[in-house]
């Protein structure tokens with residue numbers, strides 16, 4: 001279907017149907033994102049990616065359906081599993097619960113972008129003065145108005161960037177550099193995204209001083225604590241609107257008011273907030289605000305920095321070139337990306353109220369199910385939180401092993417796999433969580449296409465893994481299943497509660513040889529894999545040859561990264577402990 005070019009932009013023509021056909025069945029799938037195929041033709045969609053059965057509509061139509069994809073009973077789009085069934089033999093279905101990392105592109109957005117790309121022959125460089133150039137500039141200005149409307153800004157207050165990372169860099173570096181003659185002190189918080197913290201480190205290298213305020217245990221920055229950090233030479237405060245790990249919403253109204261009273265510029269990173277909670281910069285005392293399209297069902301690689309009119313003179317560019325975007329962000333503007341961003345903002349603005357109500361209800365149901373598993377701690381409890389994020393720490397399980405066992409879920413965790421020591425989330429640590437709980441956290445982030453069926457399946461998967469890992473832990477009451485009640489066994493243990501690794505072997509020895517071997521353990525997936533491999537090799541061994549090689553051999557056999565070798569030493573220690581006990585038998 002070919003549509004007139006300005007369809008999305010002037011809001012008067014074809015409203016992309018977000019994959020929904022006339023009979024109410026949908027043609028697009030969040031699965032397109034899930035399996036990495038950005039835009040494969042779906043039911044009701046022609047090979048060229050346009051909708052084949054869609055009635056015309058209008059983006060700003062009040063009755064616009066809030067979801068795309070196949071509908072389930074609860075009104076949301078269909079699950080990834082549903083879509084995977086359409087293509088037998090393809091990758092296994094994954095339930096996508098990582099909306100805080102990136103959202104699937106809404107099919108209406110994709111369609112707006114495709115229409116724009118198809119027009120490329122008619123659209124020139126938006127900086128050019130000829131007709132094709134002016135056409136492109138027109139598309140961009142219409143999209144700028146849509147982006148601005150999402151946060152109550154004036155279109156000329158929107159500076160397009162490549163995303164929130166660049167917007168944060170522009171604000172966090174650009175304001176202090178432009179105001180260095182007034183002061184060289186910046187205030188931010190310990191739980192900011194790295195896209196704020198790393199530019200802060202850069203500022204320190206340039207001779208600025210940065211104070212990072214601690215959150216309270218709920219994850220909120222107390223405005224009084226922030227006020228105490230302000231100095232006469234403070235030139236910028238940057239505090240995020242919504243935290244990306246726990247979803248806690250900061251009191252930017254109070255923080256901004258403090259800054260305004262002292263003439264300090266205030267920046268907020270709203271990457272996780274825009275399109276998720278109402279934002280109105282006409283009433284919020286915010287001077288600069290970063291956001292990004294790919295967290296609100298738009299494309300990756302395009303974002304914006306809101307710069308309050310009047311704040312422009314306090315901001316220095318970080319790149320130099322063609323003078324675009326009021327001299328703040330040079331480079332040819334990507335028309336189709338910006339058109340997609342505009343369409344996404346328009347949809348988000350329309351769907352915000354109904355979408356948040358639905359997501360809060362889904363999130364609370366998920367939390368009820370997870371809390372019932374026992375030993376579950378809600379991170380950010382007691383603070384206002386964004387509807388789509390639920391961050392939970394689970395007692396008595398190793399975070400990496402928990403996540404590794406949940407391969408059917410696309411989910412984020414507070415632990416970093418494959419590092420020498422699983423780095424616990426600095427955000428959860430700042431909230432006062434101990435290392436174990438910070439490492440054993442899961443961030444469920446849900447959105448427009450999440451269904452209650454998917455969440456029920458996710459909760460069941462977590463229940464299964466928790467049960468398995470907790471039973472395996474030496475801390476659990478459960479005995480070694482195969483050697484239950486066998487008191488004649490040799491036991492060897494290393495590591496212990498609160499440590500990265502805790503290993504316990506139990507061996508039944510008959511006639512000088514190991515007849516049966518079992519283990520219990522708390523540890524990362526590599527440790528567990530090596531344990532299983534070693535335990536299999538113990539059967540039939542005598543005292544003299546009990547230990548089957550060295551930790552270095554095991555690491556090589558099972559491709560364990562060298563930085564994890566230290567963990568395997570505990571396995572060796574436990575076997576030596578078995579030998580000591582064996583000699584005493």
Ligand SMILES: Cc1ncc(COP(=O)(O)O)c(C=O)c1O
Pocket residue numbers: 100101162163164165166168193195240242243244269271272291292293294303
């Ligand atoms: C709070 C926050 N700020 C900044 C970013 C970076 O955004 P982008 O991917 O658009 O650069 C993210 C994305 O992960 C985020 O969650």
